[in-house]
Amino acid sequence: MICAGTHCYLMGGAELQLFHEYLPVHLRDHVMVTGSPCLGVCDCEGSGKPPFVMVNGRTIEQATIQSLLEVVKEELEN
Numbered sequence: 001m002i003c004a005g006t007h008c009y010l011m012g013g014a015e016l017q018l019f020h021e022y023l024p025v026h027l028r029d030h031v032m033v034t035g036s037p038c039l040g041v042c043d044c045e046g047s048g049k050p051p052f053v054m055v056n057g058r059t060i061e062q063a064t065i066q067s068l069l070e071v072v073k074e075e076l077e078n
């Protein structure tokens with residue numbers, strides 16, 4: 001779940017909204033990408049830096065397309 005909240009969006013999350021397009025074609029049927037108006041972690045002390053993404057319950061901070069691809073591949077291997 002990709003945060004589309006203002007804080008995350010302005011801190012690099014805008015590009016993440018296109019994450020599904022960066023997924024290799026063979027993974028697209030195995031990954032569901034959704035958005036959220038706010039994941040609720042941006043105001044939590046110690047939660048890290050935006051943009052935030054949740055992958056199978058894991059909160060990913062400072063998410064980038066590349067870091068998300070790596071996390072998604074890890075999750076699919078487990």
Ligand code: FES
Nearest residue numbers: 003005008039042
């Ligand atoms: S705006 Fe992204 S977690 Fe709140």
